[in-house]
Amino acid sequence: MIPSAVPPKFKVEIDREKCMLCGRCVEECSWGVYRKERDRIVIYSNRCGACQRCVVMCPRDAITVIENTTCWRSHPLWTIEVREDIINQSKTGRVLLSATGNAKEYPIYFDHIVLDACQVTNPPIDPLREPMELRTYIGKKPKKLEFEFVEEEVEGKKIKRAKLKTKIAPNLKLETPIMIAHMSYGALSLNAHLAMAKAVKECGTYMGSGEGGLHRALYPYADHIITQVASGRFGVDVDYLNIGAAIEIKIGQGAKPGIGGHLPGEKVTAEVSMTRMIPEGTDAISPAPHHDIYSIEDLAQLVRSLKEATRWKKPVFVKIAAVHNVAAIANGIATSDADAVVIDGFRGGTGAAPKVFRDHVGIPIEIAIAAVDERLREEGVRNEISIIASGGIRSSADVFKAIALGADAVYIGTAVLIALGCRVCGRCYTGQCAWGIATQKPELVNRLDVEEGARRVANLIKAWTLELKELLGAAGINAIESLRGNRDRLRGVGLNEVELKALGIKHAGF
Amino acid sequence: MCGIIGFISRKKRMIKGDKIAIALDSLKERGNGQGSGYVGYGIYPDYADCYALHVFLRNTPTYHKIIDRVKSILGLYGVVVKDEEIPVKEGVLKKEFIPWRFFYRFHDSYRDMENDLMVNIVMEINDKVDGAFVFSSGKNLGVFKATGWPMEVAEFYRLEEYEGYMWLGHARYPTNTRGWWGGAHPFNILNWSVVHNGEITSYGTNKRYVESFGYKCRMYTDTEVVAYIFDLLIRKHRLPVEYALSAMAPKFWDEIDRMEEEERRIHEAIRITYGPAALNGPFAIIVGTHEGMVFMNGEIEENNTLIGLTDRVKLRPLVAAEKDDLVFVSSEEAAIRRICPDLDKVEMPDAGTPIIVRLE
């Protein structure tokens, strides 16, 4: 036998002085790190993913989880990660699974972009004293407005009046340009979904249903939910299409462009099976392509079919992964009846993706936004379709930068999960999430308090919204539409000329 | 911060250009001598049906080559009726550029689209002809601007020799871009002329918006874009003037939400459709307009009018005053009183509420 275990990533330690043997950690750890043996807690560090549930729950603060320092001979090419992956794959013969976003050290452009503020020549605006408008409309806009003049009789006098002739297609009205990304029920627990739904309703924004259909319990919030149609078509029927605020066709996902999805059978419980409309316990597999979309005109047809099915009352979005020719694809989408294009950058989160895809396929969202916005402007259609950006947006500053680069609004996913308790341990695909987020196990799901979760998610959105207002005020802008595509208010720091060109911004100092 | 003033005679009475210079001179405090300029409407009655192109030519011994290149572009669509150096008083300013004017008429076959073509010609010259900048392209009007104090610029261009029924003036204190002749106000395209006090914080958004309609911002300053937005919204899209101005200084959502249904729908549509045309940041502008503007009540204005507008929270001053047939708009009452001490009426328009003065 060739021993194939690799050293555990983390080392769990219990301060035996402090420990009172309450057994809480044994109960809380869904990964089986702890076992109680008479008057001692036995630790299996190799099972630990540093989700910190035990650390947080231990009444005596007795637990520390540290990075395991077992030494590998260092080598610049044969990194620890590479060696571990090879050992694992030679054992299993399988594709390596992973979760959350791209974990490689590609540049994070958001962190190389700085913002502008007013000094002297024009006054900053104080959001506490002046109105600061973040309201955003997502959907098709006309290129221009047309008026007609009608003669009316008012008190015996004939007067002409301008009346609006142009009909505006239905748009989503957002009170803040932050929406919650599509994360399916099935991948996430019902409690997680409910918490997010309550939060978006409170904040005047929207969440995505994800591709797993919509649980009945979410129906009361449906006017704040964008229902997703992905290649698996889970849970899609005419009610599902009509109940939401908008529909999103998912072509691809930033974490795994070019492949479909896979929800393991263990997560397909009775409830999930009903919502997804598939048999209980079977794997839910979304194929890589939509089997009715093999070209752009097929997509245009699907957009139109969905519009017809909803009597042209619902905006239809199309989500694509940010890949090399994202601009051209987005342009194709813009010329269909679609109302918005969603671009998901390569740092987009996921519950489960082959590691090789997560870490190597796709391009950064910052550059994708810049490229799409620029291309749509060249084609003269930018203002007619909305751009929603997602994938690795971590703070209000990222939101601000994304909008200044050219997005109308953003989707946030991982940040919302963190608000719900997630510690980004990256094992969502196992269905064991100790925080009750990425799991269907009732005892785990029950750990997530819906009301409290809703409050925390709403807090997060509100806090970012406040910060956006402050940043806008400092930039001397009092309406978000004056920030959109306003790359003049951004500067790059430490970027080379090619990167600056791709982002369409100047370097600091110019 | 800059000083701005404009006046118009509602009876189309002709007034000499030195008047506006005297008024502007009292706004020296708001400038720093790095740019002053004027525009007079009605100053070329002998060439009233020609486009009067004022062009800065880089002052080099071979500037005639630049003229030839400009002429070769103009020659494609019409004839240059006359061209000459704009008369100047030598020795007043350092002549960075030679100001030249072309009186130009389109061939008959282009008559229906001459305004659109003229916009394209201006964009093409500014973009492609090295050393030439068109800074005035309307009919029967002319912009005169340079780096210098208000009085110097007026003297340089011999403003007292022109008569017009509407004049705008601007004393610049450059903040966002270096002072150069082309960066002085007014900015003009066709019959639109804009003088502007303030800084447009939405410039990047506005610029990219108008560029997607073929305008090219080459003057490196934010006021240029205002002129293009006026042209786009009012002339090309034919929005009723009141609504176009509301697109530029939008009503707050709070106000819109409280409006009655039809009005609410209109203002919502304006903000949704023309969001990128909204001018943000502190500004007060005075605009000389293009004829043919449509008003909310269906009236079409055949003449040039004067519009004054501030941003929606009024972070820059603007006062309006009247005396007989004259209406004045300025950043300071003092400037108005300098040329017309005894006024019938003085008022301060509300934030975002336009002043529109039409001819009788």
Ligand code: SF4
């Ligand atoms: S939760 Fe803390 S105190 Fe309780 S058994 Fe575990 S380590 Fe000991």
Ligand code: SF4
């Ligand atoms: S949601 Fe996923 S990454 Fe977050 S704690 Fe649960 S299993 Fe870990």
